[in-house]
Amino acid sequence: MTTTLPLPVAAALDEDRLAWLALTLSPGLGPRRILDAMRQLETPSQIFGLSLTSIEALKFPASAAQFVFDGRARAAAEEEWERASKQGVQIVTFGCSQYSDRLKEIYDPPPVLWVRGNADLLGRISIAIVGTRHPSPYGIGMAEMLARDLATRGVLIVSGMARGIDTAAHKGTLEAGKPTVAVWGTGADVIYPKENKKLAEDILASGGAIVSELPLGTFPSPQNFPRRNRILSGLSVGVLVVEASENSGTRVTARCAAEQGRDVYAVPGNVTNKQSWTPNTLIKQGAQLTATWEDVWEVLSSQVRLELEKGWASESNGAPGASLLPEPPATGNEAIVLEVLRQDAALQMDEILEMLETQLTSAEVFTALFELELAGRIRSLPGKNYVRRF
Secondary structure, eight states, X not given: OBOOOOOOOOOOXXXXXXXXXXXXXXXXXXXXXXXXXXXXXXXGGGGGGOOHHHHHTTTOOHHHHHHHHTTHHHHHHHHHHHHHHHHXXXXXXXXXXXXXXXXXXXXXXXXXXXXXXXXXGGGSOEEEEEOOSSOOHHHHHHHHHHHHXXXXXXXXXXXXXXXXXXXXXXXXXXXXXXXXXXXXXXXXXXXXXXXXXXXXXHHHHTTOEEEESSOTTOOOOTTHHHHHHHHHHHHSSEEEEOOOOTTOXXXXXXXXXXXXXXXXXXXXXXXXXXXXXXXXXXXXXTOEEOSSHHHHHTTSOHHHHHHHHHHHHHSXXXXXXXGGOOOOOOXXXXXXXXXXXXXXXXXXXXXXXXXXXXXXXXXXXXXXXXXXXHTTSEEEETTTEEEEOO
16 A cells, blocks of 8 residues: 655755665665675766676676666666655665664665655664564553653664554554654555554654665565564664564564674563463573563663663653653542453453442443543453553
8 A cells, every 4th residue: 555644855866875776676686795796886876887797797697787787777776766756755775874883784784775754763772672463462561561661761662563563562652752663574655554554654743764675666575574674673772572473473583683683672471372482482592581661771781871861861851751650540430440450461341340240330330441541541452342551
C-alpha cells in the first residue's frame, strides 16, 4: 500500500550520492562488493567515467559492469532520485554525514538508505526492541513500558513496525512524546502491515523516521525481513527481546546483535509460554535479564550514559522521567475493578462481572471499565477482554 504522508523538502541531486544509488540499483552487486569498489575510487562519482575494463577490475560481475558502463545504472539512479524527491524521501548514502557511524561498523552495511522523516535520528543512541508478532498481554505491556521509560530518558527506540511487539514499542515511545525510528523490509513508500498506516503517520508527525535499504515500490518479500534485522541491530547499542518463539525471526536480530558486538537484553517470560523460549534462552546464554529500564541502563557504557544525561539537562522539564510520575490511586468503583484486573493476562467481561457480582452492578462495572480505559489505566482487547496496563 503506497502512503500519502507528509513530504519534507527533498535534497538537490549530487553526483556522489547518485553514484552510490546507481551501484545499489545495479543487478548482481551486494553491499560488500559496492563498499569494496568505492574504497578504490577517489570519489564515488568517478565510477561514471571508468572504462568497461576498469569497472570489471573492481570485481563486478560482467552483467553489472555492463549495466554501469552503458549508462543504465545512472539512468535508473536518476529515475529513482526523481521519484524519491517527489515523495519527500531522502537518499542517505554511506558517504553522507547523516549515515550512522554505528551502522558503518557492521560487516555489510547498506550503501544506501531511503529515509522518510528525520534522518538526523540515525546518529542517536538507540536500543532496538523486537519480538513476536503474536504477543501476550504481558509482552505488549512490557514492550510499551520499557520503550516509554527508555525514550523518556533520551534513548531512541528503533523497531521494525511489524505486528505485535514492534508496534507496541513504537506506541510506547509515542506515548512518551518522543520520536522513534521504524526500519522497514519494504520500500519507504509501502506500508506493511497495512493496518499500521496510522502508526506510520504518527511516527512521522512526532518527528521520527521510516528507514529502508530497498528501492521505492518494493513490496513485502520473505527474504527482505531477515536482512532488515541487521540494520535494526546495527543502528543500536543494544537489542531488547521481549517475546519470541523458538523459530522466530527475532532470533536473527539477536544473533546479528551478538555478531556485531551489541548488548543483548531479554525480558524473562513464563516457561510454559512458547513465546518465552527465545528470551529465556538468551538469558541462559548471557543476555541481560530485563524487567525495568534500569536493567538496560546499568549495562550501557559510561560514555553512552554521560551522553544521554547531557540530553536530560537540555530538556525543558529539567529532569528525566517527569512524565512517568506515579499516577494517583484509583478510587470508588474504578479501584474495585482495577484490583481484579491483571497485567499478565486478559480477563473476559463475563469473568469480571462474575468476580464482582457481589460488589458492583453490571452497569457500574461497564462505567468503571470505560473510565479506566479513558484514563489509560487498562486496555481493551478483542472479544471484550481487558488487561491492566503496566
